[in-house]
Amino acid sequence: MLCPACESDRLKTAVGPYVFKYGAEESAVRLTAMVPITTCLSCGTEFLGHEAEEGIHDSVCRHLNVLTPREITALREQYKLSRADFAAITQLGEATIGRWERGQLIQNAAYDEFLRLLTVSENFRRLRQRHSQATAGDRGAIAPVNKFRSIAPSVAISARANSFRLVKAEAAA
Secondary structure (H helix, E strand, O other): OOOOOOOOOEEEEEEEEEEEOOHHHHEEEEEEEEEEEEEEEEOOOOOOOOOHHHHHHHHHHHOOOOOHHHHHHHHHHHHHOOOHHHHHHHHHOHHHHHHHHOOOOOOOHHHHHHHHHOOOOOHHHHHHHHHOOOOOOOOOOOOOOOOOOOOOOOHHHHHHHHOOOOOOOOOOO
């Protein structure tokens, strides 16, 4: 690694407080994260490497009062599940879980509450049981209920729908 200001390789890295602004304009708040800060011994420039991203992300999660990526990973690993299996049981997207665990995305409050409910093993046991019943074909109590009445299309409605065509508009002269 080289200093971005003077390209010197005389660098010293130490963990220290990094204060940053989170949010937009009037609603922005100042947060502090303990992260590795690199100082150039030649020119005095201080800068952050990619290692600091995790600490900054964790500070934002704590500010928003949501689980951190490590806590989400620990939750999944508590049940000894792969992302794919966790996703299947929870009906969350596997890619979404991966983004949360890597700190590429912060879950919204509703998803965070759902994840926190899953920290209670009895809740997770019930969800897993529900998933097992659904995949075994025993849809009994979890079968979808048709809440909206539908109208069967008549011959006239079908003919009108089938005759619908898009046409390209003529260019204005």
